Amino acid sequence: MKKQQLILVSASLVLFIVLFFFGRTIPEKKVSDKNPSSPETASASALTTDQLIAQARQKLNNEQIMRLNQLEKGIIRGDVKQQQIDAYKQLATFWGDSAHEHLLGAFYIGEGAKLENSEKNLNFAARLLLEDMMMETNPPLQKWMGVQAKALLEKSLEINPANDSAKVGIGACYLFGNISEAPMQGIQMVREVLAKDPHNAYAHMVLGMGGIKSGQFDKAIEHFEAVVKDNPANMEAVFNLAESYDRKGDKANAIKWYTVVRDKIAVPEAKKEIDERIKALQ
Known part of the structure; x- marks a missing residue:
């Protein structure tokens, strides 16, 4: 598997992960893989792409709205596939770069990739959505991202059935995207x-x-240790290993791995957060 296909691997995201976990005030509900119909996986309220676009439109100025209208007409009027592909690419740039709505930017990258039948661009758009999906706390938005990413990855698998990363990504959609009441389906794909x-x-x-x-921290530890054994420099795996030991109540190992993260990352705010956590555990 290509290294760039790992989710959340950059050291700069460690800070976000630290703040996300340490800033949490509401305990997560536990979902056992022995009970795939857990209420937590119940269908979230539906959020459509049109609704997402309508919400984003409200933030635009008049000049941006005029530009958007022009780009959207390009899709409707495009009677040649290449014209539609070009329109989707322009919309992706508009939303991602001009309007700073990166989810819609990823959506339109994916729409263009579907027409291009581009495995590379399908995977790229799906990864953008998956990264946010893993962190999102708004269930309807999380489900929207999961549905979109799953569709892109399934299209990618049609092009290349041997793409294991796409299979794992679809599994992640089931596990974290609230797209189904049967998360075991996703677990089985990854297994x-x-x-x-x-x-x-x-x-x-x-x-x-x-x-x-x-809440199955022993299983989490097993998987993160496997990653760290193969790649000790994977700071996301090291951090989550520390987090798992912390939640399990194993203070000694939590301190050990938090210390490894602290000593290897270069983000001052993250170092401070981890130091405070280590002191709290001592």
Whole structure:
């Protein structure tokens, strides 16, 4: 698996992860993979793309609205596939760069990729959505991202059925995207990839995050340790290993791994957060 296909691997995101976990005030509900019909996976209120666009439109100025109207007409009037592809690319740039609505930017990258039948761009757009989906706390928005990412990854698999990263990504949609009342379906997809490739870091990370989500910290630790064993420099895996030990109540190992993260990251705010957590555990 290509390294760039790992989710949340950059050291700069460690700060966000630290703030997300340490800033949480409401405990997560536990979901056991022995109970795939848990209420937590119940269908979230539907959020449509049109609604998302309408909400984003309210933030635009008059000049941006005029530009958007022009770009949207380009899709409707485009009677040649390449014209539609170009219009989608322009909309992706508009929303992502001009309007700073990166989710809609990713959506239109994906729409263009579907017409292009581009495995690379389908995977790229899906990864953008998956990264936000894993962090999102708004269930309807999280579900929208999960549905969109799953569709892109399924299209990618039609092009390349051997793309294990796409399979793991679809599994993540089931686990974290509230797209189904049967999260075990996602777990099974990821496990199948691991059965074929026991060193697949992406699969281990997804199952590890699933272990944290469900409160099964021993399972989470097992998966994060597998990643760290193969790649000690993977700071996201190291941080989540510390987090898992922390939540399990194993203070010694939590301090050990938090210290590794603190010593290797270069973000001052993250170092401060981790130092405070270490002191609280001592």
